[in-house]
Amino acid sequence: GAGVSQTPSNKVTEKGKYVELRCDPISGHTALYWYRQSLGQGPEFLIYFQGTGAADDSGLPNDRFFAVRPEGSVSTLKIQRTERGDSAVYLCASSFGLAVYNEQFFGPGTRLTVL
Amino acid sequence: GNSVTQMEGPVTLSEEAFLTINCTYTATGYPSLFWYVQYPGEGLQLLLKATKADDKGSNKGFEATYRKETTSFHLEKGSVQVSDSAVYFCALSALTGNQFYFGTGTSLTVIP
Numbered sequence: 345g346a347g348v349s350q351t352p353s354n355k356v357t358e359k360g361k362y363v364e365l366r367c368d369p370i371s372g373h374t375a376l377y378w379y380r381q382s383l384g385q386g387p388e389f390l391i392y393f394q395g396t397g398a399a400d401d402s403g404l405p406n407d408r409f410f411a412v413r414p415e416g417s418v419s420t421l422k423i424q425r426t427e428r429g430d431s432a433v434y435l436c437a438s439s440f441g442l443a444v445y446n447e448q449f450f451g452p453g454t455r456l457t458v459l
Numbered sequence: 460g461n462s463v464t465q466m467e468g469p470v471t472l473s474e475e476a477f478l479t480i481n482c483t484y485t486a487t488g489y490p491s492l493f494w495y496v497q498y499p500g501e502g503l504q505l506l507l508k509a510t511k512a513d514d515k516g517s518n519k520g521f522e523a524t525y526r527k528e529t530t531s532f533h534l535e536k537g538s539v540q541v542s543d544s545a546v547y548f549c550a551l552s553a554l555t556g557n558q559f560y561f562g563t564g565t566s567l568t569v570i571p
Contacts, residue, residue: 348502377558386463386548386561387503400557435503437559444552445491445510448559450503 346370348451350436356457357426365421365454369438376419377448378411379435387435393419394442426458461486461553465562472539472569480534480565482523482549490553492516492525492532497546497564506534506547539569 349368357363369376375394379387389403393413401411408426413419423430433455437448466481484490494506494516507516512527521536532549549562 379558384563386465386550386563387559388561389558392558403558437503444489444554444557445508446552447493447505447508449505450495452502 348436348438348449350434350451350454352454353452354455354457356459358459359426359428361426363423363426363456365423365434365456367419367421367436367438367451369417369419369436370449371417373438373440373449374416375439375442375446376413377437377439378419378421379437381433381435381453383432390421423456426456428458431456431458461490461551461560463549463551463560463562465549466565467563469566469568472567474541474569474571475538476569478534478536478539478543478567480547480549480567482532482534482562484530484532484549484551484560486530486551486553486560488553490551492523493550493552493559494521494523494532494534495548495550495561497548499545503548539567541569541571543567544569 377392378390381387391401396416408424411421433453435453436451439446439448491510493508495503496506507518509516509525515524546564550559
């Protein structure tokens with residue numbers, strides 16, 4: 345079946361604007377994760393959902409970042425009043441379950457550039 | 460806390476050379492360990508994993524053994540190919556449902 349998809353693939357915005365990044369996980373995967381990857385670094389955790397609820401949002405850097413998953417499938421990461429430091433690749437991943445051994449399947453990412 | 464320390468790159472090898480990329484970890488509990496690979500222009504994909512001590516993960520000629528005594532999960536391949544050129548990430552998952560912790564990645568270039 346289809347893998348994890350993310351839209352848009354690239355987003356250029358101006359400082360202070362609002363952006364939304366969308367993730368469509370693999371069908372049947374209950375867990376969904378958002379990561380942020382800066383240049384030359386590994387992905388860093390932002391938030392994860394089990395079903396519709398955010399089970400752990402401890403990685404969100406501040407209250408400008410928010411994510412939802414209203415029907416337990418598609419998720420949207422929302423960033424208000426964007427700053428240049430928000431520029432990065434935002435990755436979404438999904439997994440079948442929450443066990444520590446479960447593989448996470450990653451989408452291709454959204455490259456966000458804040459001018 | 461949980462963290463992964465990965466060998467810094469970039470690494471450049473000739474085709475058919477032996478590859479080792481070092482990875483050590485710090486974790487609470489009993490983590491699972493993963494190697495992900497990112498080919499140019501593509502997303503992260505799982506290369507191999509090991510879920511308990513002394514397990515060996517293997518795929519596409521790559522291997523890594525979960526060593527609890529040295530807290531390591533080094534990636535090896537006996538004979539690299541040009542098509543193995545990519546960025547390799549070591550990662551751990553330490554708590555049920557929780558996030559992955561990634562290393563900084565090691566860029567590998569294999570030249571003919």
